[in-house]
Amino acid sequence: MSTSTSWDNARRHARALETALDGKLSTYSKLAATIARGTSSSSSGGGGGGPSVSRDLEEEGEGGYKLVEEEIEELLGKLEQAIDDLMTLINSPSQPPSSSMQHAAQRHRDNLDDYRRDFVRTRNNVEQSVRRSNLLGSVRKDINDYKSSLPSQTDALLQDRGRIDSSHRMIDDTLNQAYATREDFAQQRTLLASIDSRMGGVLSQMPGINSLISMIRTRRRRDSIIMGCVVGLCVVVLLGYMFGF
Numbered sequence: 001m002s003t004s005t006s007w008d009n010a011r012r013h014a015r016a017l018e019t020a021l022d023g024k025l026s027t028y029s030k031l032a033a034t035i036a037r038g039t040s041s042s043s044s045g046g047g048g049g050g051p052s053v054s055r056d057l058e059e060e061g062e063g064g065y066k067l068v069e070e071e072i073e074e075l076l077g078k079l080e081q082a083i084d085d086l087m088t089l090i091n092s093p094s095q096p097p098s099s100s101m102q103h104a105a106q107r108h109r110d111n112l113d114d115y116r117r118d119f120v121r122t123r124n125n126v127e128q129s130v131r132r133s134n135l136l137g138s139v140r141k142d143i144n145d146y147k148s149s150l151p152s153q154t155d156a157l158l159q160d161r162g163r164i165d166s167s168h169r170m171i172d173d174t175l176n177q178a179y180a181t182r183e184d185f186a187q188q189r190t191l192l193a194s195i196d197s198r199m200g201g202v203l204s205q206m207p208g209i210n211s212l213i214s215m216i217r218t219r220r221r222r223d224s225i226i227m228g229c230v231v232g233l234c235v236v237v238l239l240g241y242m243f244g245f
Contacts, residue, residue, distance in 0.1 A: 006089055007086070007089050007101065010082060010085045010086050010089060011086065011104060011108075013082050013085075014079060014082040014083060014086065014108050017075055017078050017079040017082055018079065018108070018111055018115075020075055021072065021075045021076065021079065021115050024068060024071055024072045024075060025072065025115065025118055025119060025122070027068060028065070028068050028069070028072060028119070028122055028123075028126075029118075029122055031065050031068065031126070032065075032122050032125050032126045032129065035065070035126055035129040035130065035133070065126055069119075069123060072119055073119075076112065076115060076116060076119065079108070079112050079115070080112060082108075083105065083108050083109055083112060086101075086104070086105045086108065087105055089101075090102060090105055
């Protein structure tokens with residue numbers, strides 16, 4: 001196989017790789033734009049917007065965008081190898097390189113550098129969008145957990161309020177009973193004062209009763225004295241009898 005034929009085959013292989021890279025990079029850019037739109041829609045909170053990033057990645061399958069990245073990296077490696085093959089043909093001692101061959105190889109090298117820059121830039125955008133989506137998903141999960149915990153917190157607060165109201169009612173009932181007891185004591189004191197005043201009035205209206213009561217008290221005191229004297233005399237007699245006085 002001649003050097004010209006090998007050169008043509010190598011160039012066709014390099015152009016085929018560039019065409020495949022164009023298609024893969026276009027697909028990868030669209031996926032990045034879809035992920036970015038999904039993140040933007042999720043951050044704005046619009047329910048009717050695009051799907052979330054997590055759902056996009058799930059629809060792409062396990063390692064969806066990672067698979068595209070791996071295919072692009074593989075194509076970049078193959079293109080670099082194809083360009084190295086072109087440079088090997090240019091540096092072949094059997095045929096001196098022409099300016100057109102060198103220009104074509106350099107153009108393929110420039111295209112490879114452009115593809116790499118586009119790939120790195122798009123990959124960085126995708127990684128930023130995925131990190132942002134994960135962060136927003138975590139924040140949204142925390143918000144949903146907080147919202148779901150609100151009813152239980154509200155129920156707990158309502159239960160506490162019900163217990164406090166019940167305690168207030170018990171205290172009010174106790175105070176009412178204390179007030180009623182105090183009123184009963186006041187009524188009884190008033191009743192006793194009324195009875196005392198009535199008894200005083202009765203005694204004042206019947207002076208003979210006072211003298212009778214005084215006589216009874218005097219007789220009781222005299223009887224007590226007599227009984228004391230009798231008891232004392234008996235004790236003296238008993239002691240004299242016992243000791244032979």
